[in-house]
Amino acid sequence: MTDSPRxxxxxxxxxxxxxxxxxxxxALRARGAAVTITGWGxxxxxxxxxxxxxxxxxxxxxxxxxxxxxxxxxxxxxVDTFRDSVAGMCRxxxxxxxxxxxxxxxxxxxSRLEALVSGHARFVGAHPIAGGEASxxxxxxxxxxEGERCIITPxxxxxxxxxxxxxxxxxxxxxxxxxxxxDRHDEVFARVSHFPHLVAxxxxxxxxxxxxxxxxxxxxxxRDTTRIAQSSPELWSGILMANRDEVLAAGSEFRKKFxxxxxxxxxxxxxxxxxxxxxxxxxxxxxxxxxxxGE
Amino acid sequence: MTDSPRxxxxxxxxxxxxxxxxxxxxALRARGAAVTITGWGxxxxxxxxxxxxxxxxxxxxxxxxxxxxxxxxxxxxxVDTFRDSVAGMCRxxxxxxxxxxxxxxxxxxxSRLEALVSGHARFVGAHPIAGGEASxxxxxxxxxxEGERCIITPxxxxxxxxxxxxxxxxxxxxxxxxxxxxDRHDEVFARVSHFPHLVAxxxxxxxxxxxxxxxxxxxxxxRDTTRIAQSSPELWSGILMANRDEVLAAGSEFRKKFxxxxxxxxxxxxxxxxxxxxxxxxxxxxxxxxxxxGE
Numbered sequence: 071m072t073d074s075p076r077x078x079x080x081x082x083x084x085x086x087x088x089x090x091x092x093x094x095x096x097a098l099r100a101r102g103a104a105v106t107i108t109g110w111g112x113x114x115x116x117x118x119x120x121x122x123x124x125x126x127x128x129x130x131x132x133x134x135x136x137x138x139x140x141x142x143x144x145x146x147x148x149v150d151t152f153r154d155s156v157a158g159m160c161r162x163x164x165x166x167x168x169x170x171x172x173x174x175x176x177x178x179x180x181s182r183l184e185a186l187v188s189g190h191a192r193f194v195g196a197h198p199i200a201g202g203e204a205s206x207x208x209x210x211x212x213x214x215x216e217g218e219r220c221i222i223t224p225x226x227x228x229x230x231x232x233x234x235x236x237x238x239x240x241x242x243x244x245x246x247x248x249x250x251x252x253d254r255h256d257e258v259f260a261r262v263s264h265f266p267h268l269v270a271x272x273x274x275x276x277x278x279x280x281x282x283x284x285x286x287x288x289x290x291x292x293r294d295t296t297r298i299a300q301s302s303p304e305l306w307s308g309i310l311m312a313n314r315d316e317v318l319a320a321g322s323e324f325r326k327k328f329x330x331x332x333x334x335x336x337x338x339x340x341x342x343x344x345x346x347x348x349x350x351x352x353x354x355x356x357x358x359x360x361x362x363x364g365e
Numbered sequence: 366m367t368d369s370p371r372x373x374x375x376x377x378x379x380x381x382x383x384x385x386x387x388x389x390x391x392a393l394r395a396r397g398a399a400v401t402i403t404g405w406g407x408x409x410x411x412x413x414x415x416x417x418x419x420x421x422x423x424x425x426x427x428x429x430x431x432x433x434x435x436x437x438x439x440x441x442x443x444v445d446t447f448r449d450s451v452a453g454m455c456r457x458x459x460x461x462x463x464x465x466x467x468x469x470x471x472x473x474x475x476s477r478l479e480a481l482v483s484g485h486a487r488f489v490g491a492h493p494i495a496g497g498e499a500s501x502x503x504x505x506x507x508x509x510x511e512g513e514r515c516i517i518t519p520x521x522x523x524x525x526x527x528x529x530x531x532x533x534x535x536x537x538x539x540x541x542x543x544x545x546x547x548d549r550h551d552e553v554f555a556r557v558s559h560f561p562h563l564v565a566x567x568x569x570x571x572x573x574x575x576x577x578x579x580x581x582x583x584x585x586x587x588r589d590t591t592r593i594a595q596s597s598p599e600l601w602s603g604i605l606m607a608n609r610d611e612v613l614a615a616g617s618e619f620r621k622k623f624x625x626x627x628x629x630x631x632x633x634x635x636x637x638x639x640x641x642x643x644x645x646x647x648x649x650x651x652x653x654x655x656x657x658x659g660e
Contacts, residue, residue, distance in 0.1 A: 199584045219582070261572045262583045266590045268626055271645035273564055275622040276615065277556045278648035287514070288557045288652045289494045294589045295561045299649045303642035310630055310638065320571065321627050327570040331563055332616050335605055343605065347598035350566035353573035354594045357583045 078242075079141030079168065079235065083108045085155055087120045087129075089201055090172045091146030092210030095125045097243045100212035110136035120207045134162040142235070143191075145171035149179065150308035156183050160190045167191040168232045172198055174259060175312040176223045176252035184227055192232035195223040195252060197259070198245060203300040216244035221259075223252040260316030265324065267306055268317065270299040373537075374436030374463065374530065378403045380450055382415045382424075384496055385467045386441030387505030390420045392538045395507035405431035415502045432457040437530070438486075440466035444474065445603035451478050455485045462486040463527045467493055469554060470607040471518045471547035479522055487527040490518040490547060492554070493540060498595040511539035516554075518547040555611030560619065562601055563612065565594040 082098070084091040087109040095107045109126040110133060111117045117129035130136050137143060137159045145152050152173060163169070169187050173179065173195070180195040187193040198220040202209075220240040224233050237247050250258070274296050278285055310317050327346075334342040377393070379386040382404040390402045404421040405428060406412045412424035425431050432438060432454045440447050447468060458464070464482050468474065468490070475490040482488040493515040497504075515535040519528050532542050545553070569591050573580055605612050622641075629637040 199582070202585065218584075221582075258579050258582050261575050261579045262587045266568060266572075266587050268630075269564060269568055269623070270590055271642050272623040272626050273561060273619060274645040274649045275625075275641060276619040277561075278645070279622065280556050280615070280618055284553050284556045285648060285652055287494070287516075287553050289513070290497065291593045292557045292561050293652060294592045295565055296645075296649050296652075297589050298586045299642075299645045301646070303639045303646055307635055307639035307642055311633065311635055314630055314633070318627065318631055320575070321623075323575055324568060324571040327574065328564070328567040328616075330570075331567050332613065335563075335609055336613055338606065338609065340602055340606055344598045344602035346570060347566050347594075347602055349573070350569040350591075350594045351596070351598055353580060354569045354591050357580055357588060357591075 078103060078105070078239070080104065081106050081108070081139050081141045082144065083110060083136045083140040083142070084126075084144045084146055085110045085133075085136070086145070086147030086151075087111055087117060087125060087207050088146060089205050089207070089209045089214075090198070091144065092120060092125050092207030093200070093212065093214035094144060094146065094172070094243075096210055096212040097215055098239075099124075101242055103242070108136055108140065116207075123207070125207055125210065133159050137162040137164075137167075139164060140167055142168045142170065142239075145169065145173065148305045148308045149173040149175045149312050152179060153182060153186070156186045156193075160186055163187075163191040165191070168194060168235060170194045170196050170232075170236050172196065174263065174309050175256060176221075177256040177313065177316075178252075179312060180223055180225060180252040184225060188227075192229040194228055194232050194236040196236055196240065197221045197223070197255065198240060200245075203298055205302050205305070213244070215240070218245055220245040220247045221250050221255055222247055223250055223255050225252065256313050256316045260313050260320045261323075264309055264313050264317050265320035267298050267301060268310060268321070269324065270296045271306075274299045373398060373400065373534070375399065376401050376403070376434050376436045377439065378405060378431045378435040378437070379421075379439045379441055380405045380428075380431070381440070381442030381446075382406055382412060382420060382502050383441060384500050384502070384504045384509075385493070386439065387415060387420050387502030388495070388507070388509035389439060389441065389467070389538075391505055391507040392510055393534075394419075396537055398537070403431055403435065411502075418502070420502055420505065428453050429457040432459075432462075434459060435462055437463045437465065437534075440464065440468065443600045443603045444468040444470045444607050447474060448477060448481070451481045451488075455481055458482075458486040460486070463489060463530060465489045465491050465527075465531050467491065469558065469604050470551060471516075472551040472608065472611075473547075474607060475518055475520060475547040479520060483522075487524040489523055489527050489531040491531055491535065492516045492518070492550065493535060495540075498593055500597050500600070508539075510535070513540055515540040515542045516545050516550055517542055518545055518550050520547065551608050551611045555608050555615045556618075559604055559608050559612050560615035562593050562596060563605060563616070564619065565591045566601075569594045 106127045109129040184193045200215045200218045401422045404424040479488045495510045495513045
């Protein structure tokens with residue numbers, strides 16, 4: 071399942087057993103990884119349900135208990151909870167343990183977590199590009215990560231062995247791992263993910279605000295365009311806040327292109343309008359469906 | 366195949382044998398309709414290919430020839446060509462022939478076409494809500510219309526028999542037919558279709574304009590949100606122009622909701638941000654996939 075099975079941690083604790091945390095557990099099991107998986111969460115009943123489904127080997131709502139024996143901790147709660155979680159767990163970590171995450175925001179968060187963990191354990195930032203608007207372990211799938219990309223965001227302080235281990239784990243789950251600086255990560259994902267969510271939410275609010283009946287005529291185009299507006303407001307308000315500067319910058323870039331098209335339309339300038347649409351069509355045609363192309 | 370088969374026209378001419386025109390022909394054949402189908406287009410080679418595929422019984426690039434014997438003419442070229450097409454065909458139409466269309470814009474276009482056709486034949490505006498970003502008869506499918514909605518836009522001048530015939534045809538192809546005034550149609554579809562296309566095109570231009578590499582990290586969220594930006598710039602610049610006032614109004618409505626979210630984010634007002642996202646999530650959840658729900 072990997073070129074370096076000895077790199078594999080034996081005891082894994084997942085903080086937050088939702089879509090990503092649950093899929094991580096199922097994917098490890100499906101690949102036959104020799105791991106025991108503990109789940110931590112705030113809601114014991116939910117953890118018990120995940121345990122009953124075979125996602126977890128054990129579970130606890132006590133963070134100290136959850137960390138004590140773990141070789142690897144995966145942070146899979148909303149990104150805005152990471153700092154408090156890590157601050158709380160630090161002194162309970164086994165020396166040399168690896169703390170990693172599935173968060174959609176990196177940037178300054180990585181250096182903060184790195185600083186908190188420093189002296190206790192080793193932090194490696196990761197962002198598996200997988201998921202969707204569904205949430206909860208009920209939506210978890212063993213093949214969620216397969217064929218998708220995982221961005222790992224090392225810094226000069228990142229422990230090389232820990233980096234190799236985290237890389238090996240995601241590769242073993244079928245992901246193409248790529249390294250990026252935490253800041254570049256946030257610049258890129260503000261544009262291709264975070265800001266598009268903001269646009270989708272705004273578009274739904276605009277259409278729903280026009281009159282009550284209009285949304286009833288939505289076809290597949292509108293449904294696809296706004297599918298991500300079904301995503302959790304709790305999770306996504308946290309992501310937008312955590313990557314605020316880059317999302318606002320992406321918003322300024324969008325405003326320019328949006329007003330360019332609106333102005334061409336207002337001026338009945340068909341040539342400029344068509345040219346702007348054609349630029350977008352060409353750029354969009356370059357975006358491949360990774361799974362479909364087997365890239 | 367319908368409650369009133371006698372309403373069915375025997376000779377049908379399709380102006381523009383693309384995704385919609387081609388699917389109309391295939392759908393009629395699949396239902397066993399006793400019709401002969403002539404295709405008109407500018408490109409003889411393309412018409413011949415559609416004929417070779419069994420989509421057409423005959424074809425011509427001569428509009429007069431195309432119309433002369435037709436009981437029903439379906440306009441399935443881009444909406445901005447309808448006026449010239451209809452102006453050119455009028456004096457060749459068989460008295461009492463029905464002229465109808467599949468255009469995404471109605472409004473004043475309907476009254477103009479109605480006026481042009483008046484005295485020669487009978488016009489009924491229709492908009493089957495089906496299609497997608499693909500184009501050309503190669504993408505045509507016999508089941509394209511099945512389970513989807515068709516908006517028919519009669520006016521006080523619409524001939525009642527022609528209205529019944531056009532309704533019966535689309536119902537026979539599995540569509541749920543609904544009547545709406547031409548102006549209300551344009552108000553609704555500016556919001557759920559035309560303006561969302563403009564947003565998707567603008568979003569792609571913004572992301573592509575940031576730097577060359579960013580688009581390479583697009584995941585399924587971005588791909589779905591911008592799928593409709595793959596649509597034909599020729600077709601969609603025409604649609605946006607034809608429904609300009611309503612699209613610009615939808616743009617103003619969007620700007621307000623967009624800036625509301627941007628402002629909450631800039632002000633780090635998490636509560637307002639989350640509330641705006643939650644409103645969108647709730648509204649989006651009310652949008653059903655018609656085919657999936659079997660509505």
